[in-house]
Amino acid sequence: MHGGVHARPGALPRIPFLPGAAPAPSSPGGRPGLGAALRRSKTKSRLRFGGPAAGDLCKRAHREKLRVAILVSKPTLQSEHGVSLQSGYSVLEGAKAAGFQISADELASIVESRDSEKLAVHGQLDGIAGKLATSLTDGINTAEYSLNQRQDIYGVNKFTESEARSLWEFVWEALQDTTLIILIACALISFVVGIATEGWPKGAYDGIGIFTSILLVVSVTATSNYQQSLQFRDLDKEKRKIFVQVTRNSLRQRMLIDDLLPGDVVHLAVGDQVPADGLFISGYSVLINESSLTGESEPVVVNEDNPFLLSGTKVLDGSCKMLVTAVGMRTQWGKLMAAITESGDDETPLQVKLNKVANIIGNIGVFFSLLTFVVLSQGLVAQKYLDGLLLSWSGDDVLEILQHFSVAVTIIVVAVPEGLPLAVTLSLAFAMKKMMKEKALVRQLAACETMGSATIICSDKTGTLTTNRMSVVKACVCGNTMEVNSPPAPSNFSSKLPEAALEILLESIFNNTAGEVVINQDGHRQILGTPTEVALLDFALLIGGGIKEKRQQTKVVKVEPFNSTKKRMSTILELPGGGYRAHCKGASEVVLAACDKFIDARGSIVALDNTTTNKLNGIIETFSKEALRTLCLAYREMDDGFSIDEPIPLQGYTCIGIVGIKDPVRPGVRQSVATCRSAGIEVRMITGDNINTAKAIARECGILTEDGLAIEGAEFREKNHKELIEFIPKMQVLARSSPLDKHALVKHLRTTFNEVVAVTGDGTNDAPALREADIGLAMGIAGTEVAKESADVVILDDNFSTIVTVAKWGRSVYVNIQKFVQFQLTVNVVALLVNFSSACFTGDAPLTAVQLLWVNMIMDTLGALALATEPPDDNLMKKAPVGRRGKFITKVMWRNILGQSIFQFAVMWYLQTQGKYLFALEGSDADTVLNTIIFNTFVFCQVFNELSSRDMEEINVLKGLPDNSIFMGILAGTVIFQFIIVQFLGDFADTMPLTQLQWLVSILFGLLGMPIAAAIKLIPVEPHEEGN
Secondary structure (H helix, E strand, C coil), X not given: CCCCCCCCCCCCCCCCCCCCCCCCCCCCCCCCCHHHHCCCEECCCCCEECCCCCCCCCCHXXXXXXXXXXXXXXXXXXXXXXXXXXXXXXXXXXXXXXXCCCCHHHHHHHHHCCCHHXXXXXXXXXXXXXXCCCECCCECCCXXXXXXXXXXXXXXXXXXXXXXXXXXXXXHHHCCCHHHHHHHHXXXXXXXXXXXXXXXXXXXXXXXXXHHHHHHHHHHHHHXXXXXXXXXXXXXXXXXXXXXXXXXXXXXXXXXXXXXCCCCEEEECCCCECXXXXXXXXXXXXXXXXXXXXXXXXXXXXXXXXXXXXXXXXXXXXXXXXXXXXXXXHXXXXXXXXXXXXXXXXXXXXXXXXHHHHHHHHHHHHHHHHHXXXXXXXXXXXXXXXXXXXXXXXXXXXXXXXXXXXXXXXXXXXXXXXXXXHHHHHHHHHHHHHHHHCCXXXXXXHHHHHHCCCXXXXXXXXXXXXXXXXXXXXXXXXXXXXXXXXCCHHHHHHHCCCHHHHHHHHHHHXXXXXXXXXXXXXXXXXXXXXXXXXXXHHHHHHCCCCHHHHHHHCEEEEEECCCCCCCEEEEXXXXXXXXEEEEXXXXXXXXXXXXXXXXXXXCCEEECCHHHHXXXXXXXXXXXXXXXXXXXXXXXXXXXXCCCCCCCCCCCEEEEEEEEEECCECCCHHHHHHHHHHCCCEEEEECCCCHHHHHHHHHHHCCCCCCCEEEEHHHHHHCCHHHHHHHHHHEEEEECCCHHHHHHHHHHHHHCCCCCEEEEECCHHHHHHHHHCCEEEEECCCCCHHHHHHCCEEECCCCXXXXXXXXXXXXXXXXXXXXXXXXXXHHHHHHHHHHHHHHHHHCCCCCCHHHHHHHHHHHXXXXXXXXXXXXXXXXXXXXXXXXXXXXXXXXXXXXXXXXXXXXXXXXXHHHHHHHHHHHCCCCCCHHHHHHHHHHHHHHHHHHHHHHHCCCCCCCCCCCCHHHCHHHHHHHHHHHHHHHHHHHHCHHHHCCCCCCHHHHHHHHHHHHHHHHHHHHHHCCCCCCCCECC
8 A cells, every 4th residue: 555644734635536455354243323423532543545556648659758858858958947956046036025935946946856855945835835925725816916926937837839830931841842843943944045045025934934833833832731730730729728626815716727826726636637846735645647757657656755746747546736836847848848849740641641642643644754755855856866966956946845844844743643642631620620619629630530430439428428417316315215306305305314314424425525515716606526426415415414514523534536446435534532434435236235234214223134135226226227327325333443554344334325316318419329320330338337327328329229238347358259259249338347348348349340449538547448449539528638648539528429520520531532532633644644645646745834733733732622621511421431441542433533534535635636627726826726725625624523523422513512612712713813824824824815615615625524424423333342
């Protein structure tokens, strides 16, 4: 057992959470009567606690990174930030004038260096509190002037962030693209040679045209990336919004950790992140995981002998009050976070996959561009060879070769689908922003993609499927079952109980609790704690109990907090007349099994026989079938020889009563579960509750079906591998489960059944399951900081319906990227075929460098913006999930790509071979006009293909189009700019103004692509397929 700690004077936080110790022998026999037991005399004692268990809960990679950083940087950081570790110091005049007697650096060094001697020099905890002008019980003065002074002297609880990258940095980054650099060189040479041969300004048009196109591409790309970087920074700020309970001016309040100041009194519970450096004031068996700072996985016991609490560490067990001594950049965590900031730069699995696709297509493009250059140039080189002028080159010859080279390089630009990773980033950033509005904070980018492939959601019951607003509605005390949720019921309830039974019931609820009743900032009474604790305390207050008076009658000397393994909480009270009494509460069947006596209707303590046991078990079952959460409360008088150093006994208790707590199902959950089922996503409930309660709630939510099975954790653990393979597919409810049961189930589903699993969790012990799952979903309200850190997505409203929304957005991300890939690959194929075939058969390329750059921007940046930001529609949740082995580029996509590519190439080839006859083109400008018509038609083919790509299977692609302002704006902008290029920028883009007929034919050829696309979609293919 980890050593006990003496209690400090003043109220202790009652938020314990600790695994218990080994059982001790139960006391022989029961006490003669309840009333006499309540009149014991008081003796003095020390405060002791049971032994905690620990686990390494921080990610190994993150731990090692931070550990190296701290070991390397600590000496230099102390030098840079002026943190002195020497005992000698002088108080600045400003601090003295404000009423403080210790400097910020001196104060920070005490905890940072764990310097017990320096702490003693300053008068231990009381001395530090005095020098900080704060109270260990009431906290700091909240007068605005006082807070400002404290902030000026000791700093704020924020770490220095790296400066946001400017737009010009993204412009410079975009200009680093190799193909663009080559094109810039081509434009420069074309500019110089053109002026030298044709003079100004005619000779400069080609060079200026390429320069302008490059500038446009770079501007749009850089602006898009800049906007994304700002979005990711905003999301990083949201991740750091952590709230803690703080006492200021003797009032408890919830506060952002950014607002903490030295001198604040902070209340910490299991799963919390320590928000600043500080000193332990009082508490129950605090275990701290410091691996994020030190790399050591062994938890550290914090008590009066080791009172140092470091920012960024996690509370594994127990609870305490802490005096804040250093904040922000004066803590080691602040310095490390400033050096290791989060960003959205990490590539997701889909981005990695698409980068490989882009590289393959790019290599094919390079091959075709070289062939095109050779084919275009061989005529001129061969003629020079035949004329014997191979070493004699005029300016026009150089310009012609340069134009061929520019076309070849531009083919590479078009062929390399750099828009693929961009589309992923755009879609993810868009989805993350929208999901934030839907109460889902994405911590890991890859979760957006993965959630779209989810096949199973393993959900907690309490707070996710239910509202987490609990109230006691039924209770069985002294053998009588009564309703207690209507207004007159509480007084009726208390009047029907023997006085002694009522007293012991109130004593149990008010003392054996992790909750607190406090006065908030508004002067109103507020109950703090878990929803279960709040429900019990509210029930006790309603039936006439006074928590302050009841707690003054006894003294809590030992606590074994609730844990998910023992499913019970126990407390030892020192009685006024001497001796000790143990109180226990927890899972009804567990606590009732520990009882051998109960209080009857007269208030007498009698033996618990089989008949009474069966009656009480029947009441538990009845409550559970009514979807009530049941708790059993019990107590035990301790033997005269009992020492608080001994573990709290596990047997020999007297049953006080059973309470039924109602936690209503959230509105819309049943519909959300039905939506998941229609989308091919199975929903399974994993809960620590009684199996009958779990089954009742699961039926109400629509999770448990007629052919589905419910099982308890104990039975699940006993099954062998072969039995689990047969059983798991049918299992829909896992009740009375432990965190290890949840972890084991998730692992089986992922490995044995190859499912893509999303798991919800809120407690510290859920961290292993959250990490094991493909998508970890932590609860934002009920979840601990340990759970949130282990999760990929934080559900800010703890609502199951929000999880379904995340799944829908995940599918939207995946499908949007597929749409864009289909659109871009079509343009890639057609652009390559048109220029290469034309070069081979006519010796000329109809699409110039400037024109191809414009097409490249349409299909890369603008196409990504249009298609990757499509909002999800309801049809997405009517299709089967992709799963773990689904191919990204499906048969449906190949069908659409090949069909549309054949159509577009046929149109381009027809125009190139028959265009002059079709439009009766003659004269010196005939070739230029024809090439302009081909260019115009090609662009409109892409405009209408972009519309057809809005849905890969549905024929009606116009549904919802007016609601998508981004898509409409990009289409309109593309058409308008295309008109300007053709009609007014001919000198730069090698185009000629077209007649109305020529415009009409170009648009009609493009429009023809839509019915062609619809017809192609009628060709049957398997919509979903499994990959290797």
